[in-house]
Amino acid sequence: MLLTALALFLQTAPSPGEEPVDPYEIKDSNAGATPFSGTGMLEAFGGKEGIRRIVDRFVDANLADEEIGEIFAGHDQVRLRRTLFEQFCYILNGGCRYTGRDMKSSHKDLGTQHADMNRLVENLQAAMATEGVPFAAQNRFLAKLAPMKRDVVER
Amino acid sequence: MYFAKIMACAAAVLIAVPAAAEELRQGGKLLLTNGVTTIEGASGGGISTWALIAGNETTDGIGGSAHVSIVVLPDYDWQSHGAAIGLFDRVELSYARQNFNTRDIGAALGIGQDYVLRQDVFGAKVRLFGDAVYGSPWAPQVAVGVQHKRNLDGWVARAVGAKETEGTDFYVAATKLSLSTSILVGATARLTKANQNGLLGFGGDKGEDYSVQFEGTLGYQLSRRFVIGGEYRTKPDNLGVAREDDWFDLYAAYAITRNLTATAAYADLGSIATVPKQRGAFLSLQASF
Ligand code: HEM
Numbered sequence: 001m002l003l004t005a006l007a008l009f010l011q012t013a014p015s016p017g018e019e020p021v022d023p024y025e026i027k028d029s030n031a032g033a034t035p036f037s038g039t040g041m042l043e044a045f046g047g048k049e050g051i052r053r054i055v056d057r058f059v060d061a062n063l064a065d066e067e068i069g070e071i072f073a074g075h076d077q078v079r080l081r082r083t084l085f086e087q088f089c090y091i092l093n094g095g096c097r098y099t100g101r102d103m104k105s106s107h108k109d110l111g112t113q114h115a116d117m118n119r120l121v122e123n124l125q126a127a128m129a130t131e132g133v134p135f136a137a138q139n140r141f142l143a144k145l146a147p148m149k150r151d152v153v154e155r
Numbered sequence: 156m157y158f159a160k161i162m163a164c165a166a167a168v169l170i171a172v173p174a175a176a177e178e179l180r181q182g183g184k185l186l187l188t189n190g191v192t193t194i195e196g197a198s199g200g201g202i203s204t205w206a207l208i209a210g211n212e213t214t215d216g217i218g219g220s221a222h223v224s225i226v227v228l229p230d231y232d233w234q235s236h237g238a239a240i241g242l243f244d245r246v247e248l249s250y251a252r253q254n255f256n257t258r259d260i261g262a263a264l265g266i267g268q269d270y271v272l273r274q275d276v277f278g279a280k281v282r283l284f285g286d287a288v289y290g291s292p293w294a295p296q297v298a299v300g301v302q303h304k305r306n307l308d309g310w311v312a313r314a315v316g317a318k319e320t321e322g323t324d325f326y327v328a329a330t331k332l333s334l335s336t337s338i339l340v341g342a343t344a345r346l347t348k349a350n351q352n353g354l355l356g357f358g359g360d361k362g363e364d365y366s367v368q369f370e371g372t373l374g375y376q377l378s379r380r381f382v383i384g385g386e387y388r389t390k391p392d393n394l395g396v397a398r399e400d401d402w403f404d405l406y407a408a409y410a411i412t413r414n415l416t417a418t419a420a421y422a423d424l425g426s427i428a429t430v431p432k433q434r435g436a437f438l439s440l441q442a443s444f
Contacts, residue, residue, distance in 0.1 A: 113180060113183075113213065113214075113215050114183065114213035114214050114215060114244070115180045115182070115183025115184075115213045115215060115216070117289075118183055118184065118185050118213065119183070121185065122185070122379075125379060135337070135376070135377065135378050135379075136337050139334045139335070139336075139337045139376065140334065140335050142334045143292060143333075143334035143335040146288060146289045146290065146292070146334055147289070147290060147291060147292075149286075149289040149290065150289075150290065
């Protein structure tokens with residue numbers, strides 16, 4: 001009991017520059033999707049470096065967005081960039097582990113609406129396009145995220 | 156420091172949540188996911204009705220659209236225009252006026268040179284369940300709808316043997332964008348008596364009851380703004396004097412802006428009012444908010 005608690009605490013101890021979050025169990029399935037097989041998708045996204053640039057642009061766009069920027073304000077950006085990178089890299093079969101929370105608990109009480117989800121998807125599309133990801137590959141990646149909408153959007 | 160941040164966050168959440176819950180949101184749909192407008196005024200392709208709801212609104216708002224379409228055929232000109240409103244991405248109410256110019260054929264048939272057959276179409280559609288983009292890739296968006304059609308030149312319809320000059324179609328439509336393949340699939344089953352959409356009335360000597368007809372579409376999404384594809388639509392064949400064929404088209408739709416979509420198609424409408432091989436260009440502009 002004490003050991004599990006300790007293990008949980010150690011696992012979820014904040015990374016440098018991040019704020020602490022309530023303890024949770026770390027598992028890849030928190031990412032909400034299974035990874036692609038093969039290396040095609042990873043290559044389409046420009047490898048891990050490409051994914052990092054996409055995530056940074058995506059997070060920047062969301063923070064600056066006049067519709068949804070407010071929802072991100074005040075949240076831990078450092079953590080968001082790290083966990084989003086892990087999630088994308090994991091799903092794109094880049095050999096990463098996802099250590100963030102599951103989609104339901106990390107988005108609860110954000111008050112997200114359908115229009116916010118669409119806006120976020122558009123920002124992601126723009127970030128992927130800037131990195132030169134072909135449109136068909138963009139859609140294949142979105143296909144992995146699309147089922148998560150029910151966990152992210154409140155109503 | 157953390158405490159202050161948490162308090163600021165909590166305050167922000169307390170203010171934001173109730174506001175968001177009541178706020179009517181303007182726009183917010185993904186590009187092209189309101190469809191374009193069919194010749195009957197519903198959201199869909201050019202000739203097949205889809206399960207999408209008109210307007211740029213999401214489940215939290217009200218939207219709408221207006222359209223003008225023309226079909227330039229060897230022997231006829233078909234024009235339609237109208238408007239639709241979308242309520243909470245749930246209900247669509249639409250109106251379209253169809254004007255079918257018979258040009259020289261009008262004179263040949265004895266109804267008059269350039270005689271225009273006119274029809275009003277009043278439509279209502281309700282999305283039952285599902286989401287064309289999100290959710291399970293196997294769960295389509297499904298809607299049911301009615302289209303009440305009033306032929307304004309009933310005497311022509313009667314002269315060619317139509318039983319009625321007004322009719323109501325009922326349909327169920329399923330639509331899905333398969334993101335993993337970028338392919339858009341749609342299928343619609345329609346109960347109808349309409350001859351050439353209703354422009355030649357409803358029912359006839361070869362059949363006066365409702366029949367089940369099919370509409371299908373396959374498309375490929377090339378970019379956020381651009382989709383190409385084809386549609387097929389079966390039709391009743393109720394009139395002895397004027398054989399009716401299934402319809403077919405190949406289309407390209409482009410979202411010029413969030414508020415303006417242009418569609419161009421090659422359309423094969425088969426035989427219309429005794430004149431075969433009516434193949435031509437379909438062009439449509441849709442404004443939406
Ligand atoms: C399928 C779509 C989405 C995915 C894959 C996704 C992914 C993620 C991930 C991986 C995290 C970090 C989890 C963690 O900290 O452990 C996160 C947090 C967050 N997401 Fe999303 N997200 C999605 C949709 C949205 C939408 C639509 C919004 C709002 C417009 C949003 C706003 C946020 C915010 C504000 C946080 C920070 C929460 C916190 O600090 O506690 N997300 N998201």
